[in-house]
Amino acid sequence: MLQELPLTPPSASTFAPQVDALYWFLVILSTVVTVGIFAAALFLSIRYRRRPGVAPGNIEGSLRLELLWSFIPGVLAIGIFAWGAKVYFYAAKPPPDVMDFYVSGKQWMWKVQHPTGQKEINDLHIPVGRAIRLTMTSEDVLHSYWIPAFRLKKDTVPGRYTEMWFQATKPGKYHIQCAEYCGTKHSGMIGECYVLEPEEYQRWLSGNTGEAPEVAGQKLFENLRCVTCHMAGAGQRGPELAGVYGTKVALEGGGEAVVNDEYIRESILKPLAKVVKGFQPVMNTYEGQVGEEEIMQLVAYIKSLKAQGGGKQ
Amino acid sequence: MSAQAVAAPHAKIAAPEHRETYLNYDYSWKSWLFTVDHKRIGILYLLTVAFFVAIGGLFAMMIRAELLTPQGDVLESETYNKIFTMHGAVMIFFFLIPGVPGVLGNFVLPLMIGARDVAFPKLNLLSWYIFVVGGLLTLFVAATGGVDTGWTFYAPYSSTYSNTRVAETAIMVFITGFSSILTGLNFLVTVHTMRAPGMTWFRLPLFIWASYATALINVLATPVLAITVLLLALERIFHIGIFDPKVGGDPILFEHMFWFYSHPAVYIMILPAMGVISELVAAFSRKRIFGYSFVAFSSLAIAVLGFLVWGHHMFVSGQSAYAGLVFSVLTVLIAVPTAVKIFNWTATLYQGSVEFATPFLYVLAFFGLFLIGGVTGLFLAAMGLDIHMHDNYFVVAHFHYVMVGGMVTAFFGGLHYWWPKMFGRMYNELTGKLAALIIFVGFNMTFFPQFIVGYMGMPRRYHAYAPEFQVLNVLSSAGAVVLGTGYLLAAVNLIWSLKFGKVVTEKNPWGATGLEWETQTPPIPHNFEVTPRVTQEAYAYHEMYSGKEAHGVH
Numbered sequence: 001m002l003q004e005l006p007l008t009p010p011s012a013s014t015f016a017p018q019v020d021a022l023y024w025f026l027v028i029l030s031t032v033v034t035v036g037i038f039a040a041a042l043f044l045s046i047r048y049r050r051r052p053g054v055a056p057g058n059i060e061g062s063l064r065l066e067l068l069w070s071f072i073p074g075v076l077a078i079g080i081f082a083w084g085a086k087v088y089f090y091a092a093k094p095p096p097d098v099m100d101f102y103v104s105g106k107q108w109m110w111k112v113q114h115p116t117g118q119k120e121i122n123d124l125h126i127p128v129g130r131a132i133r134l135t136m137t138s139e140d141v142l143h144s145y146w147i148p149a150f151r152l153k154k155d156t157v158p159g160r161y162t163e164m165w166f167q168a169t170k171p172g173k174y175h176i177q178c179a180e181y182c183g184t185k186h187s188g189m190i191g192e193c194y195v196l197e198p199e200e201y202q203r204w205l206s207g208n209t210g211e212a213p214e215v216a217g218q219k220l221f222e223n224l225r226c227v228t229c230h231m232a233g234a235g236q237r238g239p240e241l242a243g244v245y246g247t248k249v250a251l252e253g254g255g256e257a258v259v260n261d262e263y264i265r266e267s268i269l270k271p272l273a274k275v276v277k278g279f280q281p282v283m284n285t286y287e288g289q290v291g292e293e294e295i296m297q298l299v300a301y302i303k304s305l306k307a308q309g310g311g312k313q
Numbered sequence: 314m315s316a317q318a319v320a321a322p323h324a325k326i327a328a329p330e331h332r333e334t335y336l337n338y339d340y341s342w343k344s345w346l347f348t349v350d351h352k353r354i355g356i357l358y359l360l361t362v363a364f365f366v367a368i369g370g371l372f373a374m375m376i377r378a379e380l381l382t383p384q385g386d387v388l389e390s391e392t393y394n395k396i397f398t399m400h401g402a403v404m405i406f407f408f409l410i411p412g413v414p415g416v417l418g419n420f421v422l423p424l425m426i427g428a429r430d431v432a433f434p435k436l437n438l439l440s441w442y443i444f445v446v447g448g449l450l451t452l453f454v455a456a457t458g459g460v461d462t463g464w465t466f467y468a469p470y471s472s473t474y475s476n477t478r479v480a481e482t483a484i485m486v487f488i489t490g491f492s493s494i495l496t497g498l499n500f501l502v503t504v505h506t507m508r509a510p511g512m513t514w515f516r517l518p519l520f521i522w523a524s525y526a527t528a529l530i531n532v533l534a535t536p537v538l539a540i541t542v543l544l545l546a547l548e549r550i551f552h553i554g555i556f557d558p559k560v561g562g563d564p565i566l567f568e569h570m571f572w573f574y575s576h577p578a579v580y581i582m583i584l585p586a587m588g589v590i591s592e593l594v595a596a597f598s599r600k601r602i603f604g605y606s607f608v609a610f611s612s613l614a615i616a617v618l619g620f621l622v623w624g625h626h627m628f629v630s631g632q633s634a635y636a637g638l639v640f641s642v643l644t645v646l647i648a649v650p651t652a653v654k655i656f657n658w659t660a661t662l663y664q665g666s667v668e669f670a671t672p673f674l675y676v677l678a679f680f681g682l683f684l685i686g687g688v689t690g691l692f693l694a695a696m697g698l699d700i701h702m703h704d705n706y707f708v709v710a711h712f713h714y715v716m717v718g719g720m721v722t723a724f725f726g727g728l729h730y731w732w733p734k735m736f737g738r739m740y741n742e743l744t745g746k747l748a749a750l751i752i753f754v755g756f757n758m759t760f761f762p763q764f765i766v767g768y769m770g771m772p773r774r775y776h777a778y779a780p781e782f783q784v785l786n787v788l789s790s791a792g793a794v795v796l797g798t799g800y801l802l803a804a805v806n807l808i809w810s811l812k813f814g815k816v817v818t819e820k821n822p823w824g825a826t827g828l829e830w831e832t833q834t835p836p837i838p839h840n841f842e843v844t845p846r847v848t849q850e851a852y853a854y855h856e857m858y859s860g861k862e863a864h865g866v867h
Contacts, residue, residue, distance in 0.1 A: 175770060181704075
């Protein structure tokens with residue numbers, strides 16, 4: 001019977017058992033609470049059903065009881081909050097050695113790019129046992145990338161990046177579904193996640209060649225003539241990019257910014273929003289000239305640039 | 314309760330003479346359409362709301378028909394999307410929000426506090442007209458192509474991409490909101506200024522406290538919705554960049570603004586229902602509500618906390634994880650005032666004199682359904698779990714348990730309770746009980762499977778779904794037929810009673826406390842012959858029944 005009607009989706013990530021544990025705890029707790037209170041109400045109604053000659057009692061209330069049944073639900077509620085927060089933060093903080101995948105949502109498909117450059121539409125092939133981070137955005141409206149077997153989802157938002165990480169634990173085929181309503185074919189924005197053994201994953205990769213995002217990004221960097229201002233040596237018009245990723249830069253007009261995916265993306269599309277201190281606001285926007293996937297490749301390239309001489313951070 | 318409570322002489326029942334009531338003093342259309350009598354306006358709301366429930370219910374049935382099979386085979390994708398959008402929008406804006414305040418609130422609130430009418434009777438009529446204009450706009454939208462954004466209108470889909478009637482719908486929401494604001498304002502002023510002599514704040518029936526808290530939310534939160542949909546319309550019509558990043562906007566901003574209203578709106582729907590339940594529990598157990606002031610203040614606590622939790626709709630939106638922490642902890646804390654209400658109602662039954670009349674069956678149904686709706690809210694408030702639950706069918710089941718299982722069940726309970734006062738007729742008791750039972754069973758059949766199918770991984774707003782979800786969806790659709798039958802039976806019973814039901818002329822057929830039971834049935838146009846003077850607390854059942862035999866009044 002349970003085979004035919006499973007109560008949970010397959011559990012296939014390091015995150016899934018943590019969600020399931022909290023879920024079943026709450027199922028048991030809420031069953032006890034619901035059945036207990038409902039049974040008490042039913043029992044009291046029948047026990048004190050209207051009878052001729054029996055007048056109702058006269059009770060004001062009881063501060064002690066009321067404080068008790070405020071306090072107990074309060075403590076339980078805080079406990080549930082703390083457990084939920086602990087689980088949430090596991091999903092929010094990826095481990096250091098992640099494989100970076102890029103996902104772009106679009107009405108009504110998912111476009112994925114692998115760290116080694118392979119691209120696929122809707123489906124996702126990943127190796128088992130490796131921590132994988134998806135950096136995601138959307139080309140049009142809100143979407144949400146959901147893999148129920150991993151118990152994970154995250155909205156993809158036009159104009160910004162969101163992240164989600166997981167480590168698959170069981171080879172197999174699992175649903176990918178768009179969870180944020182996105183228009184006519186919302187329910188068709190689905191795919192399958194194939195979790196493969198590492199050697200199978202290597203085989204899949206070799207059957208699907210492509211350029212690594214940072215290699216493609218380097219070509220774009222040259223074709224779009226970014227080099228003329230950002231790699232012209234001393235006195236160049238734009239800031240040096242080697243080694244800049246992850247650092248803090250001071251801005252014209254005060255303030256500072258951390259150089260991350262989001263900031264690089266913004267600087268490509270809205271160059272004048274946050275100009276690095278010491279430079280003129282002369283860069284043109286590349287809005288309309290580069291798509292979300294290309295921006296991700298440029299980001300990957302800039303990320304890969306090491307500082308000259310390796311001396312400064 | 315008040316000094317002039319005198320039972321009607323029995324001779325009057327034997328030889329009925331013409332008694333003037335708010336229903337029969339004038340039969341003309343004009344007297345209804347230009348009435349400023351809160352009771353008649355309540356009836357106007359009842360008719361309007363019933364009309365929209367029928368439409369929303371029809372949409373619900375179409376959704377359940379489509380979901381019988383995994384393939385999208387009954388409706389086109391676009392049609393299906395429009396149907397669930399209209400189902401949500403119609404039910405929320407034209408039933409769940411105005412239902413209890415518009416119908417029951419309008420009818421009984423002034424009676425309960427011993428007033429002749431609300432503070433601003435003409436404004437009250439205007440509220441209804443605004444509501445009707447909003448309703449006509451909705452019908453216009455539905456008839457001319459519909460809208461497919463979901464009732465949440467998330468940008469930039471709604472502001473840029475959808476090619477359905479979004480702007481018109483935004484205007485509809487904008488207009489309808491003013492009806493809520495004006496009713497809320499009217500109730501606030503009425504409760505402050507129109508209470509009868511001796512009706513102190515702590516002698517107010519708990520329905521008044523709940524309606525007061527609701528009115529506060531209506532007045533404070535609804536304008537934010539108006540601003541939000543106005544900005545949406547500006548972006549859609551004039552391409553002013555507010556929410557769509559392509560023109561310089563931010564879609565997360567829309568989510569914040571939308572939920573800043575729409576989460577408190579959940580309490581606009583459920584608080585008045587809780588007020589109704591307080592009245593029914595007291596009346597049918599003939600006891601004062603256990604811990605009156607805790608129950609009264611829990612309404613205000615829910616109203617205040619309800620303003621601070623909107624971000625729990627956005628745990629996976631890309632909102633900061635630390636903001637999420639604050640929203641999560643405040644959300645779980647709402648469990649406290651809610652639990653106080655449930656426990657206090659249950660404790661009220663202890664040593665009561667409980668009558669299993671139709672309204673009380675709705676109270677029991679409310680207990681069961683609202684409890685399930687409440688505890689499943691905790692699942693969703695736990696951030697880690699919400700990553701998986703967000704936008705899946707577990708959420709759909711949860712809010713139907715709270716809204717339909719909570720608000721609609723209480724609404725039906727209240728309607729059956731005040732029905733004899735409103736119309737001077739009694740429905741068939743056995744049919745009433747049967748309907749309540751069918752509704753309870755049908756409701757659980759419809760929505761319980763959705764918890765399971767949600768956790769299994771079925772997303773909401775899906776026209777076609779994976780085959781492993783079918784068994785539970787078939788069960789849910791079958792339940793919807795049972796549930797629909799229950800509601801129909803209850804409605805037919807009430808309508809039937811208007812012509813064939815037993816005539817009720819006694820002031821107080823339930824033997825309940827409350828000023829609304831001390832005036833004529835149905836009430837005279839101006840509510841009370843003499844302004845009542847209140848000398849006792851709201852639920853003085855002990856004084857009413859102690860020493861005497863609990864007399865079966867009906």
